[in-house]
Amino acid sequence: KAGVTQTPRYLIKTRGQQVTLSCSPISGHRSVSWYQQTPGQGLQFLFEYFSETQRNKGNFPGRFSGRQFSNSRSEMNVSTLELGDSALYLCASSRQISGTGTYEQYFGPGTRLTVT
Amino acid sequence: GQQLNQSPQSMFIQEGEDVSMNCTSSSIFNTWLWYKQDPGEGPVLLIALYKAGELTSNGRLTAQFGITRKDSFLNISASIPSDVGIYFCAGRDNYGQNFVFGPGTRLSVLP
Numbered sequence: 060k061a062g063v064t065q066t067p068r069y070l071i072k073t074r075g076q077q078v079t080l081s082c083s084p085i086s087g088h089r090s091v092s093w094y095q096q097t098p099g100q101g102l103q104f105l106f107e108y109f110s111e112t113q114r115n116k117g118n119f120p121g122r123f124s125g126r127q128f129s130n131s132r133s134e135m136n137v138s139t140l141e142l143g144d145s146a147l148y149l150c151a152s153s154r155q156i157s158g159t160g161t162y163e164q165y166f167g168p169g170t171r172l173t174v175t
Numbered sequence: 176g177q178q179l180n181q182s183p184q185s186m187f188i189q190e191g192e193d194v195s196m197n198c199t200s201s202s203i204f205n206t207w208l209w210y211k212q213d214p215g216e217g218p219v220l221l222i223a224l225y226k227a228g229e230l231t232s233n234g235r236l237t238a239q240f241g242i243t244r245k246d247s248f249l250n251i252s253a254s255i256p257s258d259v260g261i262y263f264c265a266g267r268d269n270y271g272q273n274f275v276f277g278p279g280t281r282l283s284v285l286p
Contacts, residue, residue: 156225161206
């Protein structure tokens, strides 16, 4: 079974530009979450999508947005990039463990975004 | 909001030694996950725990779901150089829709 895939793996953008990152979850997983990881802040939750609907959202400005398609693939977009947006952006897909109400979550390799 | 604390923050051990690290929460969780992350890569799921008191092994790794449901422990036996990395715990409660992550424990293994 293929794991979570993210594209591109590396990206360099200029301040003020916008960027779109893509994530394909594990087959059968309907939940996709996005995280920002920086050395200073650790893993910060951005948002979660389930069945094409945003189910949960972290404390990030509106410049960060996302969407999920009917095949569960997800994209996240950052507009008007700032230097502080440089980070590793991680996508994770989750599945509910049947009969338990609990979840397992698997991460992709991440997209390293550098804003200059 | 929910916060997770991990300790130790970092550790240096000799190859062959056993390692213990833990994660504590201010909230009760119904799921605990342990991950390992290598530089420049995404975290890899090591062990998942779903019941208080549960003890689960994955090779040389053993993790436990604390009986208070506010903590979890990870042990690595007979460490080897490839165990080097950052270990994260993550928890989720019955009401939250997302996982909360600890700040990580950085493990260094000296030959």
